[in-house]
Amino acid sequence: MKTVKVGICGLGTVGGGTLNVLQRNATEIARRIGTRIEVVHVAARSVNPQCDTTGITVTDNALEVVANPEVEVVVELIGGDSVAREVVMAAIDQGKHVVTANKALLAVHGNEIFARARDKGVMVGYEAAVAGGIPVIKAIREGLAGNRINWLAGIINGTGNFILTEMREHGRAFTDVLKEAQTLGYAEADPTFDVEGIDAAHKLTILASIAFGIPLQFDKAYTEGITGLTADDVQYAEVLGYRIKHLGVARRTAEGIELRVHPTLIPAERLIANVNGVMNAVMVNGDAVGSTLYYGAGAGMEPTASAVVADLVDIVRTMDCEPAERVAALAFQADALSDEPVLGIERCETAYYLRIQAKDHPGVLAEVASILSERGINIESIMQKDVEEQDGLIPIVLLTHRVQEARMRDAIVALEALESVMAPVVRIRVEQLD
Amino acid sequence: MKTVKVGICGLGTVGGGTLNVLQRNATEIARRIGTRIEVVHVAARSVNPQCDTTGITVTDNALEVVANPEVEVVVELIGGDSVAREVVMAAIDQGKHVVTANKALLAVHGNEIFARARDKGVMVGYEAAVAGGIPVIKAIREGLAGNRINWLAGIINGTGNFILTEMREHGRAFTDVLKEAQTLGYAEADPTFDVEGIDAAHKLTILASIAFGIPLQFDKAYTEGITGLTADDVQYAEVLGYRIKHLGVARRTAEGIELRVHPTLIPAERLIANVNGVMNAVMVNGDAVGSTLYYGAGAGMEPTASAVVADLVDIVRTMDCEPAERVAALAFQADALSDEPVLGIERCETAYYLRIQAKDHPGVLAEVASILSERGINIESIMQKDVEEQDGLIPIVLLTHRVQEARMRDAIVALEALESVMAPVVRIRVEQLD
Incomplete structure (x- = not known):
């Protein structure tokens, strides 16, 4: 042999x-x-x-x-x-x-x-570079090769997912869980790469390239961490039927490619909303296949080795082939990479979760609704849960329809200028992933 | 070009x-x-x-x-x-x-x-032969090539999963949902292939071959359908924290290969227990990677086409290669296929859900426990829910630890011989899939 x-x-x-x-x-x-x-x-x-x-x-x-x-x-x-x-x-x-x-x-x-x-x-x-042992590079480069990929969304950082899972399941605060994750060895002494989404953005950059056939453009990826999430928002999301996950999202639109990592509300009934602890999962939506999902251990000694060895097996099998007979490095032929632009976050479009801390007086909801409506932002639902007043403030929690980020920023400036709004507006993006 | x-x-x-x-x-x-x-x-x-x-x-x-x-x-x-x-x-x-x-x-x-x-x-x-558009053949043949596969378990028939989902979510009866599935075009006029598990056994046979490196042995697959499931059992499973899915399971044991399709209780918190409607999913457990899961549309015009086209792409890329440079048809070299035997169902080992319809008198639970214990079958839990007496009978619902099928059959014969047991014992296999 x-x-x-x-x-x-x-x-x-x-x-x-x-x-x-x-x-x-x-x-x-x-x-x-x-x-x-x-x-x-x-x-x-x-x-x-x-x-x-x-x-x-x-x-x-x-x-x-x-x-x-x-x-x-x-x-x-x-x-x-x-x-x-x-x-x-x-x-x-x-x-x-x-x-x-x-x-x-x-x-x-x-x-x-x-x-x-x-x-x-x-x-x-480089199968092991994204989502550890899950063969998602192979799935996108080869298994879905007949598709035009529309979007992908992944939980691709185990540390972040462990923290969010603990926050949700036990109502704990971010810093508290982070300390435990560090003790358990799930998080580094300097957790910046994980909790600020930089590690996820590295992986998302790779996934987006092989999904859409664009060069690697890490510098264009938008990155927002999970350090600002509160137990309250995790709980309100739950009441609205959602879970908060730190998601990497890449989407092809008529204007260009969205490439972004941020906390995201996902409907609780989606399979990916139920990926807990340090586990990873990536959803990939193609025009023929629809939505698919790949789940497994995203890190660890042998799960990651599993991916390294799979690459070795592929290389050993095809090392005597002509280069054209091998899978292209970034899934597409080098001379066929596209120059579709990666969009700045202000041009990206999502739905939003908003929490507005306001004085409890009768007119405030009407003022909020009017500011949103003037900017063409439709309200999808408002949280009906009774929440106790704190220091004379109550939270107005709502979900909007999809809108461009720039327009939402403008609305938030107006909301924060309201006399009855007493704190920065909390906004978290929402994806339906259907 | x-x-x-x-x-x-x-x-x-x-x-x-x-x-x-x-x-x-x-x-x-x-x-x-x-x-x-x-x-x-x-x-x-x-x-x-x-x-x-x-x-x-x-x-x-x-x-x-x-x-x-x-x-x-x-x-x-x-x-x-x-x-x-x-x-x-x-x-x-x-x-x-x-x-x-x-x-x-x-x-x-x-x-x-x-x-x-x-x-x-x-x-x-033949990617399209199993689980439609999900690239699970590629995942097992190539993506997990570094692993020794321990087991796999799949929801690989959309019709059956649609029926079970409806039974659970709406407490409906099997025949009622089947009729609707036929009207919707999810089930054939003759639904035998789907609901009796024959279609799933075809797919499982293929998956087992490429996971373990054994020849295709459809005639050795054990097949049990979902036609006998009642809304009661679906509900009792729920109370115990489980969901019932029609699962194809292939497992490598020291004695040989288990190859079986049957209704199965799965812990409700497992991701695969939350795969609903006509969707498919396959879990694959390897010694290095641990458990992975692949999810998507298992049938349909374009999802299945997605897999056909992926195969075409692979073939077109490697048609001028030497045969040794291509992936082996059954994942393993033809001269390296193993003659590990496929085990008869009586030699397979699972945990069990038992429902015993018995006269409501004080000694019956002790009799049941004694019969199981004499055969070395341990009880994992007993359903505590109060259930109304029907015709003087109450159901004793329990979960056992893992035991060989032959021993459970023997126990059931003894249980059914008890004077207070008034109907055939319902037994459904249980898999933890952890």
Whole structure:
């Protein structure tokens, strides 16, 4: 049986998981592809105690792995974007195929990386970069290849989803849950990447490219975190029949592509509204297939390794093919990428949840309704729940129909100028996802 | 740009959808693969009024399409297993690639068809045969290729799921909902294939083969329908925190493969328990990735066409590759298929829901508990809800721990022999799917 030799750079959580899965399932994988995948060289600052590196060359210099003439595929699991980028580029330059789980690297430098890979006739696999073990890159690039994709929406950050799930299920405050998530190891000491939506925006940037056939444009993604969400809003959303999720949304419109990460109200009966804890899910809507959903573990040692190994299997199977016989890196042929613009958030259109803290006097609801109506914003429903007055204020909570962000901003300025409105208006976007 | 010419046999719902999607999305598909897919020949008894066949040769003889030397890929969407089988075999014999949505054909004749295709070096795509537009064949064959699959469980018949959803949401009786489903066109005039689980067993047979690397063995699948379910059992399941779904389950055990379709209680909080109406979903559990789920429309004109076109795209991309560079037909190399036995249902192991209609006298619960305990069957919980006596009988409703079917059958014989038990014991299998 033929053997393909592989090098792994980085032997942390995902790297260690990849080595373990390749070793444990070596026979099962060979039964599938008729080829053995053997790890011969590993770069690690220290050997992962969960791994057996017997018979494998171990170095602390990733470029040694890349330079090893036996190594035909380089797996980059270092993370970050300085050394990782150098390793990926060096591997490509030496005509080696690459697998990476590095969403930050691809979202920011992907266009350059894929162009270089195309020049050199090598593949760059990145299933593990989005939603961990869920094969959603494959679903969009290949499984839905007959469709014109209309939109996709994903819960693609497990930390954020864990926090929102705890807030909803136990009525807890954001900061309280964040502290617990840090203790449990679900959240980093500096949680900015997760809770501000930057990690999700990296992944969304990749998903949007392969869904619509546009270059990677991370700098155009709009990002809004979940740090400002209150337990009250989570509860009011519930009363209205909705759940709040931190969603990455990419949508194709007549004007261009919407690319945005923000807290979002979703109808409670949608399957994706019921994806809880650290789990991930991505909905993809195509013109032929309608709405589909892909669910699973979005992170972790072996779930992410599952995706890395799937990429290795694809590469090993097609490494002797002509480049045209392989799946295009960004799903579309490089010369067929579209220059549809990514829209600024002010041009995006969603429905809205508004919470307006106002003095409890008879005319205030009429004033609110009038401001919205003057701007062509229709009210979908108003929360009927009796809420106790606090400091003489009651919340007016309502849902609007779809409207362009710019118009909603204008309405909010007018609402906040009302004499009876005593605090900044809380607005959260709403998506029906039907 | 290169063009590949395709023939479609059968222009009904799926065939018509396939032609329409190929025409409408011709540009989007060509942007992806750099090749045009052109339908040049169609076989239909009558032209589908939803289709435009301008410029396409139309015949009523499918073998003419197969024989057309221009046609490089034959799409078989005739259904059934006489003409369809002839068409598929003829196409393979003439060295043409095939795409089919025909689960019955593959579940029963697939081993023969794939062997012939291997001899001739052609591909047979069948994504559309299971769960319509959901790319679950691709997910298992490729996306989870690094895993040893432990089990899978699917709602893979939309008609059955529609009926169960209506029974649960509106407390309706099976026959009542079935009639409505027939009126709506969700169920056939003869609903046997759907409600008795035969259609689901065809699909499950295919899924099990590609998950475990075993030959197709439809004749070994255990099939139990939903016709006997009552609104009471649906309601009692709900009280216990479960939903009843018609599930296809395939599980790898130390003794062999479980392959079974039957009504199943699933914890209500599982995502798959919330898949309603005609929608489909498949859970796949792998040793590395854990549990994943794939959700979407399991039938219909364009959802199924989406899967057919995805197969066409894969075939067009890899038709000039060496056979070893393509994905193996049943996910595993033909010479690596395993002879693990498919277990008879009596050797399968699940938990159970039991409803025992008994005279309301003090000793009966103790008698029931004693019969179960003598056979090593542990009770997990007993329904505490007060139920009105009917004709002097009350239902004892309980859940057991996992036990082999044979032992449960023995217990049921003993339970039914009790003087106070006045009707056959209702037993429904339970799966935790965690």
